[in-house]
Amino acid sequence: MTRPDGDDTAAAPDRELLPIAGARRTWSWLWRELRGRWPSLTFALLVGLLGAVASVVPAYALGALVDRVREHAGGSAIVPITIVITVAALVGGVTTGLATYLIGRLCGQILAVLREATVARALTLPATTLERTGKGDLLSRVGTDAASIGKAASDVIPTMISAFLLGVLSVAAMAGIDWRLGLAGAVAVPLYALALRWYLPRAAPQYARERRAVADSSQLLVENMQGVRTVHAYRLEQARLHDIGIASGRARDISVSVFTLFTRFVGRVNRAEFFGLAAILVAGFLLVRGGSVTVGESAAAAVLFHRLFNPIGMLLFTFDEVQAAGASLARLVGVVELTPTPRPATGYSPDREPLEPADGSPELSGEQRLPGLSSGSRVPTDGSLELSGVRFSYDGQVEVLDGVSVRVAAGARVALVGSTGAGKSTLAAIAAGILRPGHGEARVGGVPLAELAPADLRARVAIVTQETHVFAGPLIEDLRLARPGASPDEATEALATVGALDWAQGLPDGLDTVVGEGGHELTAAQAQQLALARLVLADPAIAVLDEATAEAGSLGARDIEASAAAATRGRTTLIVAHRLTQAASADRVIVLEHGRVIEEGPHHELVAAGGRYAELWRAWETRTPTSPSSKARLT
Template sequence: MSADILPVASGRATWRWLRHELRGRPGVLVGTVLVGILAAGAAVLPVYVLGALVDRIIDGSPSSVIVTIAAALVAAALVGGAATGASNYLIARLGSVMLADLREAGVDRALALPTTTVERVGRGDLLSRVSTDVATIAKAVNEVIPTMFSALMLTALTLASMLGVDWRLAIAGAVSIPFYLLALRWYLPRSAPRYAEERRVIAERSQVLMESMLGAPTVHAYHSHASHQRDIEDASARVRDISIGVFTFFTRFVGRVNGSEFIGLSVILVTGFWLVSDGAVTVGQTTAAALLFHRLFNPISMLLFTADEAQSAGASLARLVGLVSIPQPPAVSGTEVPPRDTSLELTNLEFSYDGDHPVLRDVSIRLDPGQRVALVGSTGAGKSTVAGIAAGVLHPQRGQVRIGGVLLDDMTAEQRRRHVAIISQDVHVFAGALAEDLRLAKPDASDDEIAAALHTVGAEQWVATLSDGVHTIVGEGGHELTAAQAQQVALARLLLLDPAVAILDEATAEAGSLGARDLERAAAAVTAGRTTLIVAHRLTQAATADRIIVMAHGAIIEEGTHDELVAAQGSYAQLWRAWTAHHTASEGN
């Protein structure tokens, strides 16, 4: 597994992003704060009034006064409940809108990441940011943040109310502040790294699980279940150990806070006894001060018990902000000059995935309009890299790609989409109706156009057997397509998209022997008359190309037609003899 991960935003950068988002929504923010203050005030008022009630009872005040005070308590409770509900709604709404914007920006940035970056960091880290981290933040938005906001408002107004009761009792309660601060000073510097580490190991576990699930056929083929099981167990054990350590650390913090509460309440009661004995305050005032301080236990406890989730959400937010903060590639304004034809020209390409080990060395290839050129070579020769660069998926360190004389780098993403498209060995079938999957290539495609595309790629027969035809739900949670059927869907998409240049990167490799010829015929039909660069997995596909280019170690070593290369008795001729001998023997058996 790669040690590289996507960047994580610093605390300062995360707060800067948060302030920027809040400033963009001043109306909702101000309304949320005002309603929160009202809710906190309504919650504190009953305790404040209760002290006055004690004094009125001791003084022997008329029952009407006591009833009035009791009615005020009920009214405050009703107002407090309504205001708290409104405050929680406004906070959740504000947070949900901000999270939706962040999630969309994160997915948009993830889709725009260079392929080399995704391959280097692994998909587990990337997917955990736009799934697990988003879920963690969403839970905080709906549960943790409203609780913390209410607790903060209640704490602030409770402290202010204690000053209103008697400044000496407030000072007595303030004796606990240094102990709270010491607890926070011990907790905060140690907590953030722990939660960040917890999110990191969770991302690592996601990567291990994904590799095992996606590679299940290979795992079964090589009987490597035990080693993969150990990897999963080790990754899960790291998550377990760190999570237990985080919780243990948090409980130690709670113990320190409980000690601070005990000290504060004890000092208030002792001070109140002394002041009442001296006639400086009433019993009701002392009662109110003690109850107000005791009332702090609940919001402070809420802050503490949500701090665990808040820290985890903060770590997730930093990871998401880090993702959206990755510099975007320079915007391309596009070219006003249309390609003069459908030729494809690759000039002096050099490429390296890590910057140290070159994968391509001065590769130049030209495809005339409508020409089919096949790339042949052993694994690691650089064929797929050439295909990726030709399609604009990869960007070379040196060299240029032109379509019809126009630089690919000068085209916008939409212009590239119209002029060049690639089908790789690993195609994806999107969850949903088959027709909607095909309309990703051409949103306004009619049913007749879809039927014609399926007919061209030879898929109409198996589509007709589906329960709802082209409206059958396929992909995850729906009808599972075979590898060959998925490739046919990809070829049908290409036909509907109708690009000037097609790149087929081993697009028939997953079909197996039985479906290979059908897929090769489908690929030939889709690319007929179209400029096509083929990374050939099967030499029978290369043999029908107009020109064959043989690659080795990132360079072109042979070039010509099938007959020319066979007659030259070079590398291609050796590959062809081995291929035909193997398949002749297979057919004989």
Template sequence: MASGREATRWVSAHCREVPGLTAATVLTTVAGAALQVFPVLLLGRVVDGVVGGEPRSVLVTVGVLMVAAALLGAVGTAMSTYLIGRLGAELLARLRERAVRAVLGMPSARIEQVGRGDVLSRVGDDVAVLSKGIRTAVPTVFSAGVLVAIATIGMFGLDWRLGLAGAGALPAYALALRWYLPRSAPLYRKQRVAQADRAQALISGLDGIGTVRAYRLEEAVREKVTHESWRVRDFGIEVFRFFGRFVGRENRAEFIGLVLILLVGYALLEAGAASLGEVSAAPLMFHRLFTPLGAIMFTFDEAQKSGASLTRLVGVLGEPAEDRLVGDPSVASPEAGPYGVTVEGLTFRYPDTEEPVLRDVDLTIPAGGSLALVGATGAGKSTLAALIAGIGTPQAGSVRIGPHDLAGLDEAAARALVNILTQETYVFSGPLAEDLRLAAPEATEAELRDALRTVGADGWVDALPEGLNTVVGEGGERLDVTKVAHVALARLVLRAAPVVVLDESTAEAGSEGAAELERAVLAACAGRTTLFVAHRLTQAMAADRIAVLDAGRVVEQGTHGELVALGGRYARLWRAWREGS
């Protein structure tokens, strides 16, 4: 979360990037405000003209000037609103692009830590809030603020004593703002965080709907979403309550200023120190402030929301990108062959938690060999798989891929050594060939077909209307779960990292598709060091060795036959699996 000062600096820097548009916006806003105030000053001239018995032609001329000023003021205000919106739209487009780029440049562990709900709410909900604010609140607040300044100057232009009387309301305004701003800004930020938590609860529940139904967790998920929704509602009520109290303080300031102007004006008129026109124009000028001040107040809620969203988006830009020690993706030399994996004394805990997810884990996967991780839900399998893939940094211990310690590599270098494939596989909208080339941008069509043939996907790809050029994903050919997994495995073949981590990558397929995909997995990983997080124990059987995790510790290791003969935890899992099958 950026501070207000940091967000303001970012906006100022953006405005300097488009000096012509910024200057035009400021000039039209000031001109529009000045032209709106001018008729009030002329009204005082009309009063003095009537009292002084000036000719009708003079009054007609002043009246024409008033009408012309009003019309030109309306044009200036309209131009100002348009230019503010255009400037804001450019700012928002750049901010969103840079925020998305910043997210893509962050370490994967950082995204996992904050949760996708928070990320999506920033580049989605916060952008929407800011977009609405740029269209409504920002033009209103900016234009009204300039109008308030011009009107205040106009009051001092009438008579400095009348100007001071009107300025007597400023301390009351300042006290109202001083009371409101420190309390409301954190409240708006908390409201945005609560909305992000609600989004995360919804996303996690929908993404894992199969698991939710399998374990009959519908009520628990519903309760969590309901709880987060009530938090959002409570913050909304609290924000509205604060805003209502703020409006009351603003009305009090208006009352103080108007009373002071009327009293001082009466005294000046009685003493002959001011004309009737000046004394008449002053309260009208001050009353002219009511409309812009009211507009500021009634859009202040939207402006505060926009400000909170701006600080969240600018805060993303301040997140450090991946910049650890080594940025060389050539660490995986093709001549070196497969690398082994060595895990020593690995201990890991998530932020803001006391209990480690993994404790003193020691594992070895020989170069070119395979290891299957099995264990109950919550045992730490996915966390261990992510750490071996270079996602996250353990608090103790190390992960070595061949001669390289992952703690000394950036994410690009880690990806050159290790590829990870999870249940969350995606097919992006566009030609299938381009989807495959995400893993190898320079791959030829022959190489794409070889990868598809390796994983057994060439048959259904050839049957597509345009083969590799068929548009898939949104707006194109929809691929079922098995075909999506085939695409992901083909990418794995094209990427050709020496170590592969598969975190239940075929768990979503049906039983018939799972058997087909298990064969595809073995073909894709042939000759490479492989770690399986086994969703099906038939996968574990196919691995060279099996490690059983329980509460973050490795409690058993061995081959399938050895562990069944041992009669321990794996043997019990195997019997339950076999009987269930």
């Protein structure tokens, strides 16, 4: 696939991946970050340059020592040279260490910004995007890729910069002794360049393939860990392990091929070192015999070049890690710069992405960051909710909603009913401001959602779905996601409203009990009540319940329905009804089929009319545990 800006992106063979930024956009992002920190960058480079100068001085001193020994100078001649070498070694050690620290700190700051930006963007990715790409790809980016960049930032990049500065100064020093010695040392440069030219074009695609293979393996692991109960239920352990083994084997094979490529690169580097040193020795011999340079100067040039073996080796041999870090950087920048496509004026856009709450929570809407929101937005006149002529398509081809219009008066309760795929959840998401309609409009109190400021939208509309999530941490902090400044008394009152206070206070540490992953595991019904308590704490004027009692199971359904009724009392409420008892208690019922409204009215009138709703109601009333076919499944 291709990004809108023209950068190439890569995809796995079997599924779509999140975008990967091209070289131009990756370097552009990195340059912006460096440009904003130019004083720190300049100071670090100056310190590194001083360290490189101090590292070159001992070679000159050794050359002078050779000449003095050849001149039969006294022992006192060694003292100043020894002092120069000692001081240069101390200065070189201190400045090189300081430069490494400064460069590492600068890289760490940039990495911190990148991590925060990646996580911030990941939390706002639409659910449709994650469904297409899989969570494994995203997890590998914020995990494996960030770790790769972190290692390069702390170890590789400071070493590379120091080695580069030392290499440039050493060649300049050799040329300073005699330009022909410098030219002889430069013989190795084209050989190094040829080695890199051979290696880099082959290595970059391999590292990109390796990252994608790791992402595929991570995706399989995530899917099977999340669905471990299903795997056990159907005895799929061996089959799933086989799939994971194949994915891991593919990643292993690519890693081996990358290492094989690197070892061939090392051979070319060693060849360049051999020819470079040989050229300096031959040139030095000829120049000494011709009287152009002294033995000590020739020896200094040879020592300078020989001392470059380690730094140049580090510079070149760490290119594999730099390549890996570069591939990881492109993957993270691809996420950071992934922005929602602007809303089209008319029609559908196949690549248009629906937006989600900024906090990523499906249970309770957080800050709705829709493009084009103005700080001076209009204020709704009441708590009514209206959707007019709404049409929506996820792929630009199949219409999920086709001209649906719904009005919910302030304080009223309206239930959406229909079979699977009728468009109920999509309509609810549009009403909550999570999805944007391709045509039509959603209004709150007469004001279009697109004109509401984020704070206004958050204060007026909240959605609770069946996909509840319990965040790791104290229970009271999980509640405060809806209102961070809520007091313990307010949190307690919210739990009491939805009938959850008894079990919450019965936890080992009460409201301070750690719940979620690694903590006390809540039941599906308790998690749903927690989501409803967040709704109470947020206190919006409009509540959208998208099958908010579906996951509770038959045993807890009545309690959750009572909790939902208590949480929405006095609020304008739009309910996607999983159980028809919810529809029966609503002021009005709207029946959807294939994205269209086919019936609308109070429960008793629709039952008396004998239409589609009446059929569903009869099936609901006559359902029995022994006759699954008679059950009306409305999800």
